[in-house]
Structures are given as structure tokens and as C-alpha cells.
Amino acid sequence: MNIPRAAALLMLTTVAVSAAPGGSGSGGPALSSPAMGPLHIIGGPATGGCITGAVRLPSQGPGFQTIHLDRSAFWGAPQTIANLERLGQEAAAAGLPTLLVEDISRARGGPLPGGHVSHQIGLDADVGLDMRPRPPIVLANLNGTELRSLVRPDQRDVDPSVWSPREITLLHMAANLPDVDRILVNPAIKQALCREVTGDRHWLHLIRPWYGHAAHMHIRFRCPAGQADCVQAPPPPAGDGCDATLQWWFDQLNAPPKPEVPHVPPPLPAACTAILGEAG
Numbered sequence: 001m002n003i004p005r006a007a008a009l010l011m012l013t014t015v016a017v018s019a020a021p022g023g024s025g026s027g028g029p030a031l032s033s034p035a036m037g038p039l040h041i042i043g044g045p046a047t048g049g050c051i052t053g054a055v056r057l058p059s060q061g062p063g064f065q066t067i068h069l070d071r072s073a074f075w076g077a078p079q080t081i082a083n084l085e086r087l088g089q090e091a092a093a094a095g096l097p098t099l100l101v102e103d104i105s106r107a108r109g110g111p112l113p114g115g116h117v118s119h120q121i122g123l124d125a126d127v128g129l130d131m132r133p134r135p136p137i138v139l140a141n142l143n144g145t146e147l148r149s150l151v152r153p154d155q156r157d158v159d160p161s162v163w164s165p166r167e168i169t170l171l172h173m174a175a176n177l178p179d180v181d182r183i184l185v186n187p188a189i190k191q192a193l194c195r196e197v198t199g200d201r202h203w204l205h206l207i208r209p210w211y212g213h214a215a216h217m218h219i220r221f222r223c224p225a226g227q228a229d230c231v232q233a234p235p236p237p238a239g240d241g242c243d244a245t246l247q248w249w250f251d252q253l254n255a256p257p258k259p260e261v262p263h264v265p266p267p268l269p270a271a272c273t274a275i276l277g278e279a280g
């Protein structure tokens with residue numbers, strides 16, 4: 001709550017987008033149809049983009065459920081969907097509760113009604129982090145289920161009433177999926193991993209602090225092979241990230257609020273106009 005609203009507006013993953021091509025007001029993202037044809041990913045996580053040949057994550061499967069069906073979208077590149085299904089299976093095998101999957105991308109990518117510049121090319125997925133034992137969510141409650149934050153209200157550490165080794169198990173599992181580019185979590189969660197993970201710490205390299213992300217992790221997968229129009233972000237900096245770059249986030253909590261700066265979404269790649277336009 002101490003993160004200035006201006007900073008929140010600049011968040012890579014939650015900037016407001018005023019209009020979603022394809023008609024955000026006409027049925028929502030989950031109702032859009034994919035652009036058929038081979039997989040073609042255009043754009044990158046920082047600029048937005050679009051996708052053809054996307055496939056949809058089933059609403060439930062071994063070890064996972066999708067939630068917020070009324071406002072989320074569950075389409076992605078085939079590798080994204082396969083990796084999420086694999087994560088569900090591995091989580092179930094480890095005795096973790098059913099994973100709750102939020103946004104992936106719309107059927108043709110492009111801006112999501114709720115923002116999410118980086119959820120536009122079928123390579124990003126939000127998965128709830130709260131691994132306290134619980135039964136699967138019943139159908140009637142899927143839309144009303146809100147993920148529980150793992151971070152204290154003052155943002156300076158994890159909430160010990162929720163945080164446990166189970167969440168570390170899930171994050172480790174996710175970081176070991178094939179093709180993971182990085183996983184974004186709240187700085188307090190990254191800090192807890194830095195403090196508590198023993199033995200193999202190599203995977204901490206992929207866990208990066210970012211605004212928000214207190215209740216879910218944002219898994220970003222790398223551009224699949226052969227996708228020349230998919231813009232791959234540079235890899236995370238070397239090392240486990242448990243250093244001054246992490247402390248910077250906590251220093252910001254003490255900084256005076258910055259003035260709000262309206263965010264203007266970057267223009268979509270021109271090649272996306274036809275793909276997204278067909279969705280309306």
C-alpha cells in the first residue's frame with residue numbers, strides 16, 4: 001500500500017489500457033476466437049503484441065483451475081499452456097493445493113481490458129501463490145475468488161500467517177519449468193526467498209522483484225524457437241538478485257510519493273492490426 005500510485009501506474013503488468021481492440025465491451029476476452037494458423041507471436045512483453053495459433057488452457061485439469069472467468073483470458077502459445085498443465089501436475093504430486101490460474105492472454109493477444117501490457121503475446125501467466133491447504137474452488141465461486149496476499153500491509157516482509165515452505169516449493173517448481181524467462185514476485189517475497197532458500201539457490205536468478213505480485217506470481221516464458229517476430233527481453237542480470245538491487249525496492253517505501261504520470265500505452269506492432277481487428 002506504500003507504493004505510490006504513480007509508480008503503480010507505471011507498472012509493466014498493470015498499466016491501464018483504455019480500449020482493447022477486438023471489442024472489450026462485447027463479451028469479454030474469454031469469448032474471442034483465436035486467429036487460426038500456425039503459431040506466430042508478434043511483439044514483446046514491453047511493447048505488447050498479438051498471437052496467432054494460440055491454444056486455450058482448459059478451465060480445469062490435474063492440479064489446476066482457472067479463476068475469474070468473467071474478466072480473465074486463458075489463451076497462450078502451446079508451450080505456455082503445456083508448461084502450466086505440467087506445473088499443475090507437479091504441484092498435485094507434491095501435495096500442494098489446486099493451483100489457481102488467472103490471466104494468460106486473449107485468444108489473439110493484444111491488450112487485456114484490465115491492463116497487462118505484458119500479457120499480450122501468449123507467453124505470460126499469473127498463478128496464485130497461496131499454498132495453504134484447501135479444497136478446490138467450487139464452480140459457483142470461481143469468479144468471486146480473490147487471491148490472498150502473501151505480503152504484510154506495510155510491504156516490508158511476507159505475512160507469516162500465509163507464507164510457508166509450501167510457497168517456496170511452488171516457486172522452485174515454476175522456476176524449473178522449461179523455457180522460463182523470469183518469474184515476477186513482490187520484493188517482499190523475493191526477500192523471503194533470499195533469506196530462507198538453502199542448498200541450490202541457482203533458480204533464484206529467475207525470480208525477480210516487481211511492483212504488486214503479492215498474491216500471484218507472473219511467469220514469463222521465452223520466445224519459442226523460430227518466432228522471429230517475438231521480441232525476447234534480455235536475460236535477468238547474473239547472480240541470485242539478493243543484493244542492492246533488491247534493497248532498492250525497500251528504499252522506495254521510504255521515498256516521498258512521486259507525482260502521477262499518465263501512462264500512454266506503446267503502439268501495437270502494425271502487423272497486429274489485422275489480427276486483432278478480425279476479432280471484433
Ligand SMILES: [Zn+2]
Nearest residue numbers: 013125126218
Ligand atoms: Zn501478470
